[in-house]
Amino acid sequence: MRVILLGVRGSTPAPGPAFLRYGGHTSCVAVVPDGAEVPTLVLDAGTGLRDLGARLGGAEAFQGSVVLTHLHWDHVQGLPFCPAVDRKQARVDLLLPVPVGGPEPAGLLARSMSPPHFPIGPEGLLGGWRFLRSVQGPCQVEEFTVTTAEIRHKGGLTHGLRIESGGAVLAYLPDHAPAGGSAVAEALADGADLLLHDGQFLAGERSLADGYGHATVPDAVAFAARCGVRRLVLTHHAPTRTDDQLDLLRAELDDLRCGGGRVELARQGDTLTVKAT
Template structure:
């Protein structure tokens, strides 16, 4: 199993020279199954989804996209990604369940005039819109659970294949610890976790339902994870500022490897 981090920013894309090394695209992770050469599973559809085509060797995407939640930075890439919007594409799009709308109705809310030029019926290819649930998706075992984040239902996702596992919680208010979130990430080989804010930004982190870096470290310890990869970087956090944070994290006496995610990073989970 291999992960390609296509977008690691939170809230809004971050263009410009100050954001080149860590990347400016918002949340998107492509997953390649054991024995495969191209991804069939994608987690979130932020602007990073636009780079999915570079992994497909000119072919259409044929697989599943699982959204953690419906905030803009996690779905902005959907209508702007050619490899999912062509006649030979096959896309199963999974949403956290909403009490007041079906998945197809939610898509229509996201894409329809006057907010967008076309509705979901304007997307080419074979699309299906589904409610997320735990089970097998594209040959991966997925466990989804509702986690704490402000502004609608948000899921954390655990993915397992071939005896390896990772958890993806890009938007998560980790403190106080929620038993469901801890169970989701317990013992994973790699944890991809929200670290948008610093400790001095605690008030804003709590206001918007996010974690600080210290919260993420504490959560990883509570879950007994392997490697911790911190992402969903604040859109105003420059490369130079992230370099300072990376240096501070490298100096910690930690029982697990800790890194700050870069757009384009490849993480292999092969035994």
């Protein structure tokens, strides 16, 4: 499978000339199945979702599924601003993390996407939409096996994801506090060919990481090592972390290795190939 990084920022978009090289859009990842030309699976719907249409090979409307890790603004804000999912020809299954005994998925999303907070509610999106509860454990989503499990992050139910296709494994944990260990999270990332993991805070920003339920970069590297992943790419960059500062961080990471390769920083627009071990 191929993984297209449409948004790699955390918390809020980061516009301006200091954020051009790594990109300013918030979390969104498109996944293209083997043998296909266009994505059929999207992970999170941050502002990076706006760029999905350019990846559809000339098609105007997306046909596939969007899986949300959680409902913080930076992971859903792109939904009503992406023409590719807001057309009569679109077909979208939106999978949301809903607590046990919680409201219907569309009603939960409507808490932040409806008047007076926004002009329309979820039902106002054009096309064939289904609002579904994410199933804990493995299930078939489009051409992929998607395993979902609750992981540590502040501010509501948050899922980590394991995506499998043709023996290749992608683990996606963009908002995760791994300090202290978690067997559930480690099972999601176990032996992954590619791990996209929260790297929002630096070692000296421990209090902020703990306060917001995120990882520090050393946390993420240690987590990847425990899980035996082949390739670690840090994402969900702090919105104030400029390109120059990320370049300095990347240089500091050059001596670190994960699965035989160096630790990498996610860059908006990059396409990563995920192959089976």
